Amino acid sequence: MKSLLPLLLAALLSACSGTHSTIKEGYAYQLSEDQAAVLVDSVIRSNIANDRMLPGSTLVASGYDRSITDTQTYTATAIAVPRFSAFGFEIQHKGTMFNGPSKAKRLYRTLNERAALSGSRVMLIAPSSAKHP
Incomplete structure (x- = not known):
């Protein structure tokens, strides 16, 4: 039983981290650097x-939530895609809070919604091989 505890703890910790990325999904948004900077900062600050x-x-904007002994860190990053005069966005999260993954998904959805209102979405890879959110 004692040998299972470290495995369970490792599984729990790894289950509460992840990345959501428009670049990995094959798209970015045509925005200025200032617009991209405001987006990542405002999405984190609003949550x-x-x-x-x-x-x-x-x-890059980053912040954390804490509840008793659990902590979850969220980082929003704008990634330049000079070829398209665009920026891709990424939300990373890590920690031990049970609701961390769902909040990260919500942050990512909000970031995409606000980016779509500010600039045009451009596909970075052929549409047939791209994942759509």
Whole structure:
């Protein structure tokens, strides 16, 4: 029984991390760098308490949620795609909170919705091989 505890703990921790990426799904949005920076910052800030924001950079915003001993960190990144004058977006999350994956998915959906309102979506790969959200 004692040997199963580390395996269970590892499975639990790995189940609460992941990445959602428009680049991996084969698309980006034609936006300026300023628009992309505002998007990643505003999506994180609208879902994370101000005192739980972490230092970031122009195209990266990060913050965390905490509940007793559980913590979940969320990072939004804008990734330049110069060939298309566009930016792809990524949400990464890691931690031990049970609702972390569902909140990350919600952040990703919001990021996509706001990006679509700000710029045109461009396909990075042939449509027949691209995944659609």
